[in-house]
Amino acid sequence: MVYVVRVIYEENGLIAIVTVYLARKDRLKGKLKVKYSPDADAMVITVRSGKPDYGDEKAPGVIMHYNKKDELVEIEILDASELVSATVREMAKTTREALVQAEVAK
Numbered sequence: 001m002v003y004v005v006r007v008i009y010e011e012n013g014l015i016a017i018v019t020v021y022l023a024r025k026d027r028l029k030g031k032l033k034v035k036y037s038p039d040a041d042a043m044v045i046t047v048r049s050g051k052p053d054y055g056d057e058k059a060p061g062v063i064m065h066y067n068k069k070d071e072l073v074e075i076e077i078l079d080a081s082e083l084v085s086a087t088v089r090e091m092a093k094t095t096r097e098a099l100v101q102a103e104v105a106k
Helices: 080-105
Strands: 002-011 014-023 033-037 042-046 054-059 062-066 072-078
Touching (some): 072 080
């Protein structure tokens, strides 16, 4: 089984896309878990059990947390409701553009 986590973030006309592919579920040391905290408007996607030792902000509001072996442990998404909304809007836009191009090609 393959998991794909894609985060699209737009700020000041720039779009940052972070994509994480996790293959072979049997090699993960834990289960993929998604937790959302409405109070903090933050989403944490846990991909491996264990405690993260450090984080690296890959895009504004998207922090990848790693363990001592430099393995990805979790993905933290700040302002998650806006990020999810922006992702859905971008997916809808891309789908509309693809449909228009398909109609023109007919």
